Amino acid sequence: ANDPRPLVAGNWKMNGLRGSISELEAIIADAQARPWPVDLMICPPATLVCAFAKAAAGAKIAIGAQDCHAEVSGAFTGDISAEMLKDAGASAVIVGHSERRTYHGETDDMVKAKAKAANRAGLTAIVCIGETYEEREAGATISRIERQLAGSLPETIDAVKLVIAYEPVWAIGTGLTPTPKDVEQVHQTIRKHLVSLDKSSGPTVRILYGGSVKPSNAKELMAVPNVNGALVGGASLTAKDFLGIAAAY
Numbered sequence: 001a002n003d004p005r006p007l008v009a010g011n012w013k014m015n016g017l018r019g020s021i022s023e024l025e026a027i028i029a030d031a032q033a034r035p036w037p038v039d040l041m042i043c044p045p046a047t048l049v050c051a052f053a054k055a056a057a058g059a060k061i062a063i064g065a066q067d068c069h070a071e072v073s074g075a076f077t078g079d080i081s082a083e084m085l086k087d088a089g090a091s092a093v094i095v096g097h098s099e100r101r102t103y104h105g106e107t108d109d110m111v112k113a114k115a116k117a118a119n120r121a122g123l124t125a126i127v128c129i130g131e132t133y134e135e136r137e138a139g140a141t142i143s144r145i146e147r148q149l150a151g152s153l154p155e156t157i158d159a160v161k162l163v164i165a166y167e168p169v170w171a172i173g174t175g176l177t178p179t180p181k182d183v184e185q186v187h188q189t190i191r192k193h194l195v196s197l198d199k200s201s202g203p204t205v206r207i208l209y210g211g212s213v214k215p216s217n218a219k220e221l222m223a224v225p226n227v228n229g230a231l232v233g234g235a236s237l238t239a240k241d242f243l244g245i246a247a248a249y
């Protein structure tokens, strides 16, 4: 009963053109038509944040971004600061997604700086962590998760400004998912870490599961203790699948 209100967030990655706003509009129409027992969020590419935030104004769906730079402004060609995302209408930003860690060499230190920048700008930081296939095979999942938590989170945490997304790297975009038991073990580890950082906010920070979530497996995964929602990639691109996942609640 004291569980935090779940969050189902869609990560569109590098997908979506202006015309894709029709999917957002379909989600908004549904979100307005009935009371959802979950918070909804779509994280489109940066080019669409402004238009999506405008379309979602007053609706029961938040708009997030997928990455930010740690600095407020400056000579960082091609980068976008958390303050700029806030100005564009975002209320949250994903940081440390495994694709950023892998393709852009983002370290725990960099992710932590980005999470702090998000909070500085008034955005919720959705901090992603997760083990690789090799780490899972080697029995190193829990130690990897603990190391990422120790290195990637801001020193002060707060349930409004922080969301954790557990995304096993090997489950992202592969159709593979860990067993509910494996998910439970990791989420319990994350919860313990959060409570050790802050006794009062730790229990209510939302911990999302991400990695090949779809309408057909959402119910089983969302029922796992300490799973407080989902971060959804591929299946968030259509209103039908995204809402099908939110309907797990």
Ligand code: PEP
Pocket (backbone or CB within 6 Å): 011, 167, 171, 172, 173, 174, 175, 210, 211, 212, 213, 231, 232, 233, 234, 235
């Ligand atoms: C993601 O990249 O955040 C993700 C969970 O992707 P997918 O749902 O496509 O596995």
